[in-house]
Amino acid sequence: MHTLPQQLANGLLLGSMYGLIAIGYTMVYGIVQLINFAHGEIFMTGAFGALTVYVYILPDGTSMWAAVPLMLIGGGIVSVLVAVGAERFAYRPLRQAPRLAPLITAIGLSLTLQELVRNFYPGADKSRAFPSLDATHSIGSVDITDADIFLVCAAIVCMSSLAWFVRKSRTGRAMQATAQDPDTAQLMGIDTNRIIVVAFAIGGFFAAVAALSYGLKYGNIDYRMGFLMGLKAFTAAVMGGIGNIYGAMLGGVVLGIAETLASAYISNIPGMQQLGGQSWANVWAFVLLILVLLFRPQGLLGERVADRA
Amino acid sequence: MTETKSPATPPADATPTTATRGLIGLPLPAARALLLLGGIATAASAFLAWTWTSDFPGDLTVYGYPGGLQWLTFVAGVLTALFALASYGVRGLRWLLPARNNAPLVLTALGGFGVTWFTAIEIAAKLGGLANWEPGTYIAVVASLIPVIGAFALPQEAGESTKETLKAYIAKPEAIPAPQPIAPWIQRLIITIVAALGLGVFAYGIDTQYGEIFIGFLIVLVFAVWALHTAGLLDRFSAMVADNRSFTLAMGFLAAIAFPLTQTDDHYANIGVNILIFGTVALGLNIVVGLAGLLDLGYVAFLGVGAYTAALVSGSEFSRFSGVQFPFWAAALAGAAASLIFGVLIGAPTLRLRGDYLAIVTLGFGEIFRLAVNNMDGVSGPDITNGPNGIPSIPDLKLFGFNFGEAHDLGGFTIGRFANYYLLMVLVMALVVTVYRRAADSRIGRSWIAIREDETAATAMGINGFRVKLIAFALGASLAGLAGTVSAHVTYNVVPNPYQFAGAAPPNSAFLLAAVVLGGMGTVSGPILGAALLYLLPEKLVFLQDKSLLAFGIALILLMRFRPEGIIANRRRQLEFHETGQLDVPETTTLSDEPAVTKAGA
Numbered sequence: 015m016h017t018l019p020q021q022l023a024n025g026l027l028l029g030s031m032y033g034l035i036a037i038g039y040t041m042v043y044g045i046v047q048l049i050n051f052a053h054g055e056i057f058m059t060g061a062f063g064a065l066t067v068y069v070y071i072l073p074d075g076t077s078m079w080a081a082v083p084l085m086l087i088g089g090g091i092v093s094v095l096v097a098v099g100a101e102r103f104a105y106r107p108l109r110q111a112p113r114l115a116p117l118i119t120a121i122g123l124s125l126t127l128q129e130l131v132r133n134f135y136p137g138a139d140k141s142r143a144f145p146s147l148d149a150t151h152s153i154g155s156v157d158i159t160d161a162d163i164f165l166v167c168a169a170i171v172c173m174s175s176l177a178w179f180v181r182k183s184r185t186g187r188a189m190q191a192t193a194q195d196p197d198t199a200q201l202m203g204i205d206t207n208r209i210i211v212v213a214f215a216i217g218g219f220f221a222a223v224a225a226l227s228y229g230l231k232y233g234n235i236d237y238r239m240g241f242l243m244g245l246k247a248f249t250a251a252v253m254g255g256i257g258n259i260y261g262a263m264l265g266g267v268v269l270g271i272a273e274t275l276a277s278a279y280i281s282n283i284p285g286m287q288q289l290g291g292q293s294w295a296n297v298w299a300f301v302l303l304i305l306v307l308l309f310r311p312q313g314l315l316g317e318r319v320a321d322r323a
Numbered sequence: 324m325t326e327t328k329s330p331a332t333p334p335a336d337a338t339p340t341t342a343t344r345g346l347i348g349l350p351l352p353a354a355r356a357l358l359l360l361g362g363i364a365t366a367a368s369a370f371l372a373w374t375w376t377s378d379f380p381g382d383l384t385v386y387g388y389p390g391g392l393q394w395l396t397f398v399a400g401v402l403t404a405l406f407a408l409a410s411y412g413v414r415g416l417r418w419l420l421p422a423r424n425n426a427p428l429v430l431t432a433l434g435g436f437g438v439t440w441f442t443a444i445e446i447a448a449k450l451g452g453l454a455n456w457e458p459g460t461y462i463a464v465v466a467s468l469i470p471v472i473g474a475f476a477l478p479q480e481a482g483e484s485t486k487e488t489l490k491a492y493i494a495k496p497e498a499i500p501a502p503q504p505i506a507p508w509i510q511r512l513i514i515t516i517v518a519a520l521g522l523g524v525f526a527y528g529i530d531t532q533y534g535e536i537f538i539g540f541l542i543v544l545v546f547a548v549w550a551l552h553t554a555g556l557l558d559r560f561s562a563m564v565a566d567n568r569s570f571t572l573a574m575g576f577l578a579a580i581a582f583p584l585t586q587t588d589d590h591y592a593n594i595g596v597n598i599l600i601f602g603t604v605a606l607g608l609n610i611v612v613g614l615a616g617l618l619d620l621g622y623v624a625f626l627g628v629g630a631y632t633a634a635l636v637s638g639s640e641f642s643r644f645s646g647v648q649f650p651f652w653a654a655a656l657a658g659a660a661a662s663l664i665f666g667v668l669i670g671a672p673t674l675r676l677r678g679d680y681l682a683i684v685t686l687g688f689g690e691i692f693r694l695a696v697n698n699m700d701g702v703s704g705p706d707i708t709n710g711p712n713g714i715p716s717i718p719d720l721k722l723f724g725f726n727f728g729e730a731h732d733l734g735g736f737t738i739g740r741f742a743n744y745y746l747l748m749v750l751v752m753a754l755v756v757t758v759y760r761r762a763a764d765s766r767i768g769r770s771w772i773a774i775r776e777d778e779t780a781a782t783a784m785g786i787n788g789f790r791v792k793l794i795a796f797a798l799g800a801s802l803a804g805l806a807g808t809v810s811a812h813v814t815y816n817v818v819p820n821p822y823q824f825a826g827a828a829p830p831n832s833a834f835l836l837a838a839v840v841l842g843g844m845g846t847v848s849g850p851i852l853g854a855a856l857l858y859l860l861p862e863k864l865v866f867l868q869d870k871s872l873l874a875f876g877i878a879l880i881l882l883m884r885f886r887p888e889g890i891i892a893n894r895r896r897q898l899e900f901h902e903t904g905q906l907d908v909p910e911t912t913t914l915s916d917e918p919a920v921t922k923a924g925a
Contacts, residue, residue, distance in 0.1 A: 104880055108883060122878070125872055133870060248683055
C-alpha cells in the first residue's frame with residue numbers, strides 16, 4: 015500500500031480530480047479575469063445532484079453500469095445550471111464594476127450555496143453516504159479501484175475533448191478570441207456573453223465529473239467538501255499558469271502528487287517526523303503554492319495569453 | 324482596462340411635462356394633514372393595549388404605558404409628526420427639512436408603518452391568530468397606515484413608470500440649500516447631543532432582550548437614518564464634523580467610554596467588548612482592503628497569531644511555556660510583532676504579483692494557520708498549541724496593580740470584568756483609529772489610494788508599489804495581532820476553531836471582510852458600524868441561527884449588486900462604483916439659487 019508506485023498513482027488520481035475542477039477556474043479567469051470562488055460549491059452541488067439521481071430517482075438495485083452515466087447527467091445538469099445561473103444573476107451585472115465587487119459576490123455566493131444545501135437537502139448537515147465503486151484491482155504493486163478507473167478515463171476523455179473543442183470548433187476559437195481581447199472579439203461579431211456562459215457551463219460540467227468521481231471514490235459527500243477542494247483546485251490552476259487549460263491539468267497532477275508524497279514521506283526526513291501524515295497534507299500543498307509563486311509566478315506552463323480559453 | 328461603457332446619462336432629465344401630483348389623488352393640504360394627524364395617531368396608539376396576554380415579549384397589555392415594541396412605534400409616529408410639522412414650515416422645526424423635500428416624510432411614515440405592522444403580524448403569528456389583537460392593535464394598524472397614504476398623496480413628478488415614481492419619492496434631492504452659518508459653540512453642542520443620542524440608540528440596541536424588538540429597532544433605525552439622509556441633515560452634520568474633527572473624535576471617545584456606565588448587566592459589556600475587538604480587527608483589515616485595495620481572505624489568522632502568542636506568554640499553566648509570564652505591554656508587543664512577521668512572510672512573495680494571487684495565498688494561509696494550530700498538539704505535530712483543546716485558563720490582565728478580572732466601583736457605578744476589558748479595548752480602538760487616520764493622511768496613505776486606483780499609473784509616478792503594499796499588509800497584520808492579544812484574555816482561552824474562513828459567528832475572515840464592505844471601505848466609521856451590525860445580528864436573532872449564514876451570503880450578493888460602496892460611502896469610492904464618469908465634482912453643492920426638487924412647495 016505504501017510503495018512509491020502506489021503513492022504516485024494515488025497522487026495522479028487526486029491530481030486528476032484537482033485538474034478537472036481547476037479547468038473551471040482557469041477558463042473563467044482566462045475570459046473574464048474573475049476568480050469564481052463559488053466554483054468549489056458548484057463542484058459540491060454537482061455531487062449532490064448525482065446523489066439525488068441515485069437515491070431519489072433511480073429504483074433500488076439499479077446496476078452501477080446504468081447508474082453512473084445517469085448520475086453524471088444529473089450532477090452535470092445541476093452544476094451547469096448553478097454555474098450559468100451564478101454567471102447570469104450574480105456576476106454579469108458586475109462586469110464593469112471594480113474587481114473587488116465580483117470577488118465579494120463570489121464569497122457570498124459560495125456561502126449561500128453551502129447553506130442552501132445544508133439547510134434544505136435532507137441529511138446534508140452531516141456527511142451523506144454515496145454509492146462507492148470500491149472493487150479493487152492490482153496492477154503490479156499498485157492497487158486501484160473501479161472509481162479510480164472511472165476517474166482516469168473521465169479525466170482523459172474530458173481533457174482531450176476540451177482540447178479539441180477549444181482548438182477546432184467554431185465556439186472554441188471564438189473563446190480564444192474573447193480571451194485575447196473581448197472588445198475586438200465583440201466587434202468581429204462574437205457574442206461574448208454567450209462565450210462567457212459556455213465557459214461557465216463547461217467549468218460546471220467538469221466540476222460535476224470530478225464530483226461524481228469524488229463520491230464514487232470516497233463513498234461520502236457533505237456540504238463543506240467544495241471549500242477545500244475548490245481552494246486546492248484553484249491552487250492547481252495558479253500553479254499551472256492561470257488561464258491555461260493544459261496548465262490547469264498539469265498543475266492539478268503536480269499538486270496531487272506533491273501532496274501525496276509529502277504526507278507519505280516527509281515524516282521520514284530527520285527532524286520533521288511530526289510534520290508528515292494526512293493532517294499536514296494541506297499545509298504542504300499551500301507551502302508549495304507559495305514556493306511556486308515565489309520562483310515562477312506565471313505558473314509552470316505560463317499564462318499563455320494566445321492560448322487562453 | 325477596457326472602456327466600453329458610455330458615460331451614464333444623468334438620471335431623470337427633468338421633464339416638466341407631467342403634472343406634479345401624488346400617486347394617490349388627494350389635494351396637498353389633505354395629504355399633509357393626513358401625515359401630521361396620522362403620525363400623532365400612531366404615536367398615541369402605542370399607549371393602548373395591543374394584546375391580552377403578556378406571553379408576547381415586552382408586555383403590550385397595559386393601557387397608558389407603552390412597552391417593548393410599542394415604544395418603537397411611538398418614536399416612529401413622533402418622527403413622522405415632526406417632519407410633517409416641518410413641512411408646514413412651523414418656526415423652529417424648519418431645520419428638519421432644509422430642502423423642503425418629501426422623501427423624509429415618506430420614509431418616516433413607512434418606518435412607522437413597518438414597525439407597527441411587523442408587531443401586529445408577530446402578535447398574530449406568535450399567539451395564533453387575529454383573535455389575539457385587542458382593539459388597540461386595530462387602531463394602531465389603521466393609524467400607522469394613514470401617514471403612508473398621506474405620504475404617497477404628496478405631489479411628486481411622475482416618472483416614466485410607477486417604479487420610477489416610487490424611486491423619486493424616496494430620492495435625495497440633488498442640492499441641499501447651504502445652511503445658515505452656525506456659531507462654533509452651537510456646533511459643538513449639537514455634536515455633543517448627537518454623540519449622547521448615538522450612545523443611547525446604541526445602548527438600546529445592545530440591550531434589546533429578544534429578537535422581535537431588535538428587528539423593530541432595526542426597522543425604525545434604518546428608516547429614521549434614511550429619512551435624515553434624504554433630508555440632507557446627515558450631510559450638514561458631516562460638514563459640521565469636518566469643521567470640528569478633533570472635538571467630534573473626543574466626543575465619540577467619551578461616548579464610547581460612557582457605554583459601560585449605562586449598563587447594569589456585565590453580559591452587555593461582554594457584547595460591547597466583542598464588538599470592539601471585531602471592529603478593531605475590521606478597521607485593521609480596512610487598511611489592507613479599503614485603502615490599499617488588497618484582498619486579504621485570511622485576515623482572521625493574524626488575529627489568531629496575536630491571540631496565541633499572548634496565550635503562550637500569559638503564564639497559563641496549559642501553555643507550552645507555562646513558566647513565562649510577560650507583562651501585558653510586552654505580550655501585546657509580542658503578539659503584534661508575531662503577526663507582523665507572519666504578514667511579511669506571506670506578503671513578501673505574493674505582493675509582487677497580481678492582486679488575485681494575494682487573495683488565494685491569504686486564504687491558503689488562513690487555512691494553514693488553523694490546521695497547523697490544530698495539529699500542533701504533540702501527537703500529530705510538535706507540541707506547541709495544545710491542538711484542538713487550545714490553551715485554557717488564561718489569567719486576567721493586571722496593569723499597574725489594576726486587576727481586570729475583578730469588579731471595581733467607580734463613583735457609584737460598578738465596572739465589571741467585561742467592562743474593564745471594554746475600556747481597555749476602547750483605548751486600543753482609539754490607538755487603531757489614530758494609526759488609521761494618520762496613515763491614511765500621510766504620504767504612504769496617499770500612495771495606497773493611488774495604487775488602489777491604478778497601479779500602473781501610480782508606479783509610473785514613482786511610487787514603489789511593492790514597498791507600500793507590504794507596509795499596508797504588515798501594518799494591518801500587526802493591528803490584528805494587537806487586538807488578538809486582548810481577545811485572548813477576554814475569552815479566557817484560545818482554540819483553533821474560530822479562526823476559520825467562514826463560520827456562523829464572528830470573527831472569521833468572511834465576516835470581517837463583510838463588515839468592511841458593508842460598512843464602507845476606506846472609511847473609519849464604516850467598518851466599526853459594520854462590525855457592530857454583523858455581531859449583533861447573529862447574537863440577537865437567535866431564531867435565525869441555522870439560516871444566519873445563508874441570509875448573510877444572500878445579503879453579500881445583494882449588497883454588491885445594489886450598494887457596493889457600503890452603508891457609509893467613501894465619496895471617491897462611490898463615484899468609482901457608480902461610474903458617473905467624473906471625479907472632480909465639487910465636494911458639496913452649495914446652490915443658493917432655486918433647488919431642483921422644491922416643486923412640491925406650495
